[in-house]
Amino acid sequence: MPKPVQQPPFWYQVLLALILPLYRLRVWQRSRTQADYQNEVIERFQIAKTVKNTRAIWIHAVSVGETNAAQPVIEHFLKQGQPVLVTNTTRTGQARAKALFDQNYPELFEAVFLPVDTVGLMQQFLQRYQPRLFILIETELWPNALAQTRQAGIPSILLNARLSARSAKGYGKFGRLTHPMLAQLSCIAAQDQATAQRFIELGADAKKVVVTGSVKFDIQPPNHLLEHAEQLKQQWQLGNRPVLIAASTHEPEEAQILAQFPKVLAQFPSAVLIMVPRHPERFERVAQLIQQNGFGLFQRSQQQEIQAETQVYLADSMGELWLWYALASMAFVGGSFSATGGHNPLEPVRLGVPVVMGPHIFNFKVIVEQLMQAYALTQVDNAEALAQVWLNWLQQPEQARQAGLAGLQVMQANQGALDRQLGLVKKLLNE
Structure with a gap:
């Protein structure tokens, strides 16, 4: 019974x-x-x-x-x-x-x-x-x-x-x-x-x-978004430009990263930063922050493209995170400076993108530790250290490539x- x-x-x-x-x-x-x-x-x-x-x-x-x-x-x-x-x-x-x-x-x-x-x-x-x-x-x-x-x-x-x-x-x-x-x-x-x-x-x-x-090691990017990313790379002429992404960000991460990004531009003036806020209700606020920091405003919601003069691009759309990761040379995964506990680093890792996260990673503690042990993920304390890691990878692209490959090996081993x-x-x- x-x-x-x-x-x-x-x-x-x-x-x-x-x-x-x-x-x-x-x-x-x-x-x-x-x-x-x-x-x-x-x-x-x-x-x-x-x-x-x-x-x-x-x-x-x-x-x-x-x-x-x-x-x-x-x-x-x-x-x-x-x-x-x-x-x-x-x-x-x-x-x-x-x-x-x-x-x-x-x-x-x-x-x-x-x-x-x-x-x-x-x-x-x-x-x-x-x-x-x-x-x-x-x-x-x-x-x-x-x-x-x-x-x-x-x-x-x-x-x-x-x-x-x-x-x-x-x-x-x-x-x-x-x-x-x-x-x-x-x-x-x-x-x-x-x-x-x-x-x-x-x-x-x-x-x-x-x-x-964790089934997250078995994730696969949608083919149609990867195909779209390839189209945008050509259309927006991103082939030879460093593309940095700050993904799934929370308050006050955008302000902190925008304040440090000029250090990257000073050495790599063709770099472009794609900002992807986690919550749509904050899109307008992040748009204001971009302008307050002296950058031109280019927005996905307005069907605007990344152009030669674009330094910061606001990905204020929903459901396209795979698309932005597929365009990225390197990534910061948000929620890790803001004590939110961090978001999933395996999405950029799955695409061979080297990853940086902040100190707050309790949502993905085991996964982050595995990636760090393999030198596929770098953990930093603040946005200033994030900018330095990005600069190191841009100056030593082979190091960034090896971090991306190490992440793919971790994915394969845990599937x-x-x-x-x-x-x-x-x-x-x-x-």
């Missing part, structure tokens, strides 16, 4: 009821001035009346990082002709998912916002879409989503699971909420042994926890997690 579903504690439902009106007001206010927020209002609070496919594989990826991690998993099922439904909780994550798959799989792929985690909305969502399987990526767990999925008899799996010591401590403070969530999961595929142990200590069944490695995790997914589908 199956065990009864453990429901989230009553206080969680009360808290949701109190927060929901405020959250809805916030999103609604944005939807009045920005047209692309209107769909978000419907998907988060009402559930769309029409769906593209039922009986799809449902994959929840919070934002850009999780969407990137899910990319090979999504692509695997789409290539098999299996419909895939992706939910995100951020606009950047949804834009990335659509950029990767909308064009090539218009009939099989659908991306919507995850509804607010109330019992009623989750029940409506499951009734409409009737997914075969619920796959969560990395960390984010929603109590009612997991409870209602389990109630409906739909298996669930946490893929590419990662849990830092700090996050585990936070989950541990809410045991009455955490224990039921972990109990609903059919399987947890952990990136490493430390993560697996943290989940077990939080109450996960040790029999359900499997160490598979295989995708097959292991897909094996767990197939087992659940068969059961």
